[in-house]
Structures are given as structure tokens and as C-alpha cells.
Amino acid sequence: xxxxxxxxxxxxxxxxxxxxxxxxxxxxxxxxLFHAAKSSISEDLSIIKEALRMSGAGLVETQVxxxxxxxxxxxxxxxxxxxxxxxxxxxxxGSERIVPGGFIYLTDIIFxxxxxxxxxxxxxxxFVEANPDYILTIETKGIPLALLTARAFGxxxxxxxxxxxxxxxxxxxxxxxxxxxxxxxxxxxARRALPRGSRVLIIDDFMKAGxxxxxxxxxxxxxxxEVLGTGVLISTAEPQQKLVDNYISLLELAHxxxxxxxxxxxxxxxxxxxxxxESDNQ
Numbered sequence: 001x002x003x004x005x006x007x008x009x010x011x012x013x014x015x016x017x018x019x020x021x022x023x024x025x026x027x028x029x030x031x032x033l034f035h036a037a038k039s040s041i042s043e044d045l046s047i048i049k050e051a052l053r054m055s056g057a058g059l060v061e062t063q064v065x066x067x068x069x070x071x072x073x074x075x076x077x078x079x080x081x082x083x084x085x086x087x088x089x090x091x092x093x094g095s096e097r098i099v100p101g102g103f104i105y106l107t108d109i110i111f112x113x114x115x116x117x118x119x120x121x122x123x124x125x126x127f128v129e130a131n132p133d134y135i136l137t138i139e140t141k142g143i144p145l146a147l148l149t150a151r152a153f154g155x156x157x158x159x160x161x162x163x164x165x166x167x168x169x170x171x172x173x174x175x176x177x178x179x180x181x182x183x184x185x186x187x188x189x190a191r192r193a194l195p196r197g198s199r200v201l202i203i204d205d206f207m208k209a210g211x212x213x214x215x216x217x218x219x220x221x222x223x224x225x226e227v228l229g230t231g232v233l234i235s236t237a238e239p240q241q242k243l244v245d246n247y248i249s250l251l252e253l254a255h256x257x258x259x260x261x262x263x264x265x266x267x268x269x270x271x272x273x274x275x276x277x278e279s280d281n282q
Contacts, residue, residue: 003035006040009034010044013041016030017048017072021124022072022073022152022154022155024069024070024071027042045070049062056076058121060073061073073124074120075124075278076122077125078271078272078274089267092251093265098258098263102256104263104265110141116145117148119145119148120148121152123145123203126270127201127248131199131228132153132200132228133199133200134155134157134199135157135158135200136194136202136220137158137202137203137204138161138162138187138212138216139162142204145203145233149203158193161187162187163186165188169191172189172223176215178211185215194223196223196225198223199225199226200225201230202217203231206233207235210242210244211243213242214244217230217244229247230246231249232248232250235249236252237252237255248270251268252266252268253265
């Protein structure tokens with residue numbers, strides 16, 4: 001690559017960091033790539049770091065020492081989180097979203113890549129100190145949100161199945177009780193999908209009583225995995241006592257009346273919390 005001006009270099013540096021979240025790059029990598037001195041790269045990164053910090057788009061973290069490097073963490077500051085959560089609540093309003101059986105139609109939201117990308121940034125912001133090895137979800141509607149959260153963390157996605165798949169080899173299966181219907185159901189995970197002792201973060205689309213999340217916790221015990229937390233897009237206000245304790249939801253279903261065809265979804269308390277990494281931006 002021929003030598004370029006600083007403005008051009010900064011654009012390409014920023015793109016490299018954003019396209020590879022949580023990946024640590026040694027300064028020598030950029031110095032060789034752009035045919036520039038490490039001191040010049042350091043100055044470029046300082047400019048990028050400040051711009052991303054001030055915009056609330058994320059953090060550029062530098063590690064000092066012989067093995068030092070730089071990595072980008074795609075986060076979302078409180079103000080943008082609140083604005084986005086309110087926008088989602090508006091999109092999710094309207095009696096036409098209630099479908100027979102007492103469900104709310106969410107598919108158009110969940111499978112929208114632009115929405116999913118922002119939800120992934122929010123989950124990364126709320127669990128930034130967790131440093132998971134894997135993101136875990138259960139098929140099917142939790143997959144897009146979990147995949148984009150995995151993308152933001154720069155780690156693989158692992159999908160729990162409703163039943164074992166022949167194409168995935170031997171698996172571990174457990175029975176669990178659905179917290180809402182009280183029915184016994186089954187979930188399975190291929191043995192080779194998750195190394196024993198892994199650190200995992202559970203991401204799903206919806207939580208009522210927490211039966212599915214509890215099932216995934218029990219399944220992770222079979223893999224001797226450490227569950228760092230659970231994140232869901234929407235949780236219900238009732239029942240207040242869930243089957244899992246350590247969870248965070250982005251939105252809360254505060255009221256639902258199928259007969260009257262009315263419901264209320266609002267931002268959760270976690271959306272407005274201020275975290276240490278963003279305190280300088282508020």
C-alpha cells in the first residue's frame with residue numbers, strides 16, 4: 001500500500017477497527033500496513049479514540065507494553081440508548097400487533113438488520129465487562145439478536161435446538177418446564193458446539209416467567225460453562241419473580257389485555273443506567 005495522507009489513513013484505520021470489534025491489533029500491524037511510523041499511528045488512534053468517545057459510538061482501548069495493541073468496542077451511550085428504546089416502543093405499539101394466543105408480533109423488528117445491529121451494541125454496552133467466549137441463544141427468534149450481539153463482541157454464536165439434529169453429531173439434551181405454560185419441553189446442544197468451561201452470555205427475544213432461560217442455565221451446567229448473564233429484548237412486568245435472577249431486558253411489557261386488544265411496552269430501567277465507560281460523555 002502506498003503512503004497516504006493522515007486523513008486517508010484515519011478513515012481506513014477507523015474502518016479496520018469497526019469491522020473487527022474486540023480484535024486486538026498490534027501497532028506494528030498498522031505501521032506496516034500504512035508504511036507509517038508507530039508514533040504517527042498512535043497519533044491517528046488518539047484522534048479516532050476521542051471522536052468515537054465523544055460521539056458515544058464506542059471505545060478504542062489501548063494496551064501498553066511489548067505485547068500492546070488497540071481494539072474497538074462498539075457501545076451505545078445512554079442518550080442514544082434512550083432514544084432508540086423509545087423509537088422501538090413506538091414501532092411496537094398498536095393493537096394490530098396482537099395475534100391469537102396472546103402473542104405480540106415481533107418478527108419485523110427482530111429480523112430487521114438495522115434494528116438488530118443497534119440492539120447488539122446495547123447488549124455489548126450493558127455487558128461490556130463480561131468478556132464472554134460465546135453468545136448463546138435458543139432457536140428461532142432469538143437468533144438474529146444473538147448473532148448481532150456476537151458480532152459486536154467479536155465472539156462466536158452457539159444455538160440451542162428444540163431437539164437434537166443428526167447432522168450435528170452427539171448432543172446433550174435436557175427437559176425443562178416452560179415458565180408460562182408449565183409444559184415440559186426439550187432443548188439440546190451438540191457436544192462439540194461448546195468447549196467445557198466456556199464463559200457464555202445468553203441472549204433471547206422474550207422472557208415471561210423465565211422458564212426457557214432457566215433451561216439454558218441448566219443446560220450450561222452440563223457443559224460446566226459459566227453463565228455471565230442473560231439479556232432479552234422484552235420481559236414482562238408480571239410475574240415479577242422470574243425463574244432466573246441475573247437478567248437484563250431492554251424493554252418491558254408493562255400491560256397486556258388480549259380481550260381489549262391493548263398493551264403497553266416501555267423502556268426498561270437498565271436503558272437509563274449510566275456505566276463507568278460512558279461517564280465522561282454524559
